[in-house]
Amino acid sequence: MLHKKYDFSVNDVSEVYAGPGGKLWELLMGEQIHVGGPEQTDVLAKKVGLDTGGDNTYLLDICSALGGPARQIAEIYGTKVVGLDITPEMLEEAKKRTEGKPYANKIEYRLGSGLDIPAHSETFDVVWGQDAWCYIRDKSRLIEEIYRVLKSGGLLGFTDWIWGPIDAPESDADYLMEFMVFPDLQTLDGYSKLIEGVGMKLEEKEDLGEDFANHMDKYGEILQGAKQDIIAGFGEDLYNEAEKGVLAWKKAAHENWVSRGLWIAKKP
Ligand SMILES: C[S@@+](CC[C@H](N)C(=O)[O-])C[C@H]1O[C@@H](n2cnc3c(N)ncnc32)[C@H](O)[C@@H]1O
Numbered sequence: 001m002l003h004k005k006y007d008f009s010v011n012d013v014s015e016v017y018a019g020p021g022g023k024l025w026e027l028l029m030g031e032q033i034h035v036g037g038p039e040q041t042d043v044l045a046k047k048v049g050l051d052t053g054g055d056n057t058y059l060l061d062i063c064s065a066l067g068g069p070a071r072q073i074a075e076i077y078g079t080k081v082v083g084l085d086i087t088p089e090m091l092e093e094a095k096k097r098t099e100g101k102p103y104a105n106k107i108e109y110r111l112g113s114g115l116d117i118p119a120h121s122e123t124f125d126v127v128w129g130q131d132a133w134c135y136i137r138d139k140s141r142l143i144e145e146i147y148r149v150l151k152s153g154g155l156l157g158f159t160d161w162i163w164g165p166i167d168a169p170e171s172d173a174d175y176l177m178e179f180m181v182f183p184d185l186q187t188l189d190g191y192s193k194l195i196e197g198v199g200m201k202l203e204e205k206e207d208l209g210e211d212f213a214n215h216m217d218k219y220g221e222i223l224q225g226a227k228q229d230i231i232a233g234f235g236e237d238l239y240n241e242a243e244k245g246v247l248a249w250k251k252a253a254h255e256n257w258v259s260r261g262l263w264i265a266k267k268p
Contacts, residue, residue: 003163004173005137008183010086010113013135016181017065018089020234024242027226028219031097032068034131034159035208035215035260041069041130042076047204047264048126048157050077060084060124060149062114062142063132067094067107074106082124083109084117117145124149129158131260137183139194147198150267156200159262163187164209168257176252179245188261200265209259216250 016022022033030037050057054077061070064083073079085091091109098104112118114129114136127146136142146156163185168176177185186194188207195202223230223246230239252258 003185003187004177005184006174006177006182008137008181013181013183014087017087020238021181022065022087022090024230024234024238026066027230028222028246030068031066032072032130033065034069035212038068038072040159041072044128044130044157044159044262045073045077047262048128048155050079050126054079057125058082058123059126059128060117060119061128061130062117062146063129063135064094064109065090065132067098067109069128069130070094070107070109071098071101071103074103075101078103079106079126081107082119083107084112084114085109086111086113114142115145117149119149121148122151125151125154127154127156127158129160131159131161133158134161134180134182134185139184139186139191140197143194143198147200147267152267154267155203156195156263156265156267159208159260160191161185161212162191162259162261164253164256164259165207166256168252168255172248172252172257175248176258179241179248185258188259191261191263195263195265200267202263202265204262204264206262207259208262209253209256212258212260213250213253216246216253220246220250 025033057079059079060082062084064085067083070081070083074081094109192205
């Protein structure tokens with residue numbers, strides 16, 4: 001199936017994270033707003049070699065949100081991290097949560113877009129992303145920008161939500177994307193082609209669909225368990241909308257319409 005792009009702008013996405021959306025996702029997933037939390041951060045860290053020399057590494061986290069992964073990487077591996085995010089409210093909160101930490105001097109937060117990365121060419125040893133580039137419409141440009149800011153020999157490591165191996169009926173696909181405010185999802189091979197298309201060597205690609213579906217079950221349970229608190233904090237309409245959306249994503253994950261992937265690639 002030819003997957004559609006959706007008309008959500010960077011501002012639409014930013015509004016979600018500046019408002020109750022960001023808080024709701026934190027409630028479901030924790031302050032690391034990706035599937036699998038700190039454990040998955042550790043998996044990705046090892047795959048990009050932070051466990052063997054992370055203290056000599058300069059890493060860019062594109063879509064760093066509340067800075068949870070940046071703090072973990074700086075604290076555990078001694079890595080110097082730039083967290084880049086387009087939503088000022090997320091960036092401010094990330095800074096607040098980092099202030100006073102013994103490793104705070106290892107982290108710098110920058111306001112900006114992954115589509116126009118505020119950094120010189122050939123700056124970073126590692127470019128990193130977790131479950132966030134689904135919010136970025138122009139993935140070709142994103143991957144070109146990543147290539148530009150990576151040093152020669154540098155690594156790209158990321159996970160993201162993707163279309164699965166089975167096509168969703170069009171109306172379900174539209175609803176899934178509109179609920180999440182996703183302008184574009186890639187497939188496992190779609191991302192691989194973009195990565196290879198800029199001249200990077202793909203070292204690993206993995207479909208994590210089963211784990212994704214299991215986590216969707218968990219998010220459904222957490223949401224329903226927190227129903228009264230969510231209604232008290234955000235209102236009944238928002239709860240009902242969130243429940244409908246999360247249950248739709250849970251179904252889609254179990255039907256293999258959607259999935260989550262991991263990619264590791266090297267700039268020659
Ligand atoms: C799901 S959260 C990211 C979670 C984060 N990677 C983590 O693991 O904690 C999505 C974030 O992407 C940011 N974002 C969306 N579009 C962006 C863009 N074009 N450039 C930079 N950040 C963007 C949003 O502001 C939001 O904070």
